[in-house]
Amino acid sequence: SRWLPVRRPDLYAGEVAQVLARAQGIKLPKAQAVTARPTGTAVAVQESADLATIVRLVLKYSTNLTAEVIGLTASQKRGVAPGDLRSSAKAMSDWAHTTFGARDMQFVDHSGLGGASRITARDMVQFLVKAGYGGPLHRLMKDIAPRGADGKVLQGAPYSIQAKTGTLNFVSSLAGYVSAADKTPLVFAIFTGDPARRADIARANMERPEGGKAWTRRARWLQHQLLRRWAGLYGV
Numbered sequence: 001s002r003w004l005p006v007r008r009p010d011l012y013a014g015e016v017a018q019v020l021a022r023a024q025g026i027k028l029p030k031a032q033a034v035t036a037r038p039t040g041t042a043v044a045v046q047e048s049a050d051l052a053t054i055v056r057l058v059l060k061y062s063t064n065l066t067a068e069v070i071g072l073t074a075s076q077k078r079g080v081a082p083g084d085l086r087s088s089a090k091a092m093s094d095w096a097h098t099t100f101g102a103r104d105m106q107f108v109d110h111s112g113l114g115g116a117s118r119i120t121a122r123d124m125v126q127f128l129v130k131a132g133y134g135g136p137l138h139r140l141m142k143d144i145a146p147r148g149a150d151g152k153v154l155q156g157a158p159y160s161i162q163a164k165t166g167t168l169n170f171v172s173s174l175a176g177y178v179s180a181a182d183k184t185p186l187v188f189a190i191f192t193g194d195p196a197r198r199a200d201i202a203r204a205n206m207e208r209p210e211g212g213k214a215w216t217r218r219a220r221w222l223q224h225q226l227l228r229r230w231a232g233l234y235g236v
Contacts, residue, residue: 008033052140059164060142064111071110085109089117100127112166124175124189133185138162138177146231147224151217159231163188169209170198172219178227180235190226192219 014031021028048054051070058066068085075088078095082088089107096102102123108114131137141164146157163176175189194215201209 052136056140056142059140062165062167064113067111068109089114096127100130102127113168115168121189121191124191125187128175128177128187128189133177133187141176144174144176146228147221148228149225151221151224154228159227159235161227167216168198169201169206169212170194170215172216172223174220174223174227178231180231182235184235186230186234188227188230190223192222 010033011031018028018031049057054066055070057063058070071092072082072085072088075082075091078091080088080091082091086108089109092110093105093107096105100123102119104118104120104123105127106118108116128137141162144161144163144165146154146159146161148154158181160179161176162178163174166173166175171191171193173189173191176187178186178188180186197209197211197215
């Protein structure tokens with residue numbers, strides 16, 4: 001089974017507390033949600049990291065569950081009451097259309113795992129340009145080590161990359177920002193895929209399809225050769 005966001009963290013936390021207490025011989029009543037904070041003394045408080053820190057880790061480690069929770073929370077903060085991931089993703093798509101003019105963005109979730117999501121490279125670049133080179137999103141993206149024609153890390157590369165990867169079976173993407181040797185700012189989006197091979201994957205082989213690893217390796221090699229070319233061509 002796959003992990004999904006917890007839609008009622010209040011009740012879930014209560015159930016977990018029940019289980020932990022039961023293990024110590026303490027019987028607690030069924031958890032109930034309340035609308036007013038009860039009085040009493042806090043025994044322990046655990047504050048989460050701030051949103052920027054959480055997003056930085058999501059972008060670095062591709063924690064899809066956290067991405068879904070952030071997206072659902074963002075929809076709620078904007079006054080939307082999504083009944084499911086798809087409706088929340090539609091709210092995000094509508095926001096992107098209005099704010100960034102990205103008319104071809106159509107999402108079905110917040111993690112990008114849904115195969116029915118659609119976005120063009122042009123819209124992604126437009127989104128990143130309007131988000132701003134050196135802006136909040138750029139500062140949260142992870143550093144990607146440039147690679148040479150042999151696929152190895154290019155030591156002392158005259159350009160730097162901050163980007164987000166995206167990987168599915170026979171699909172590989174990379175989008176973000178490049179600082180060329182002369183500090184020329186570049187924005188890019190590279191989407192590669194083999195729809196035919198993806199469609200032919202048997203359900204039993206979805207987790208590790210034959211040839212998928214080698215295909216992804218070649219796709220990433222291509223991405224880095226394009227970035228190396230662009231950094232040299234436009235950074236002089």
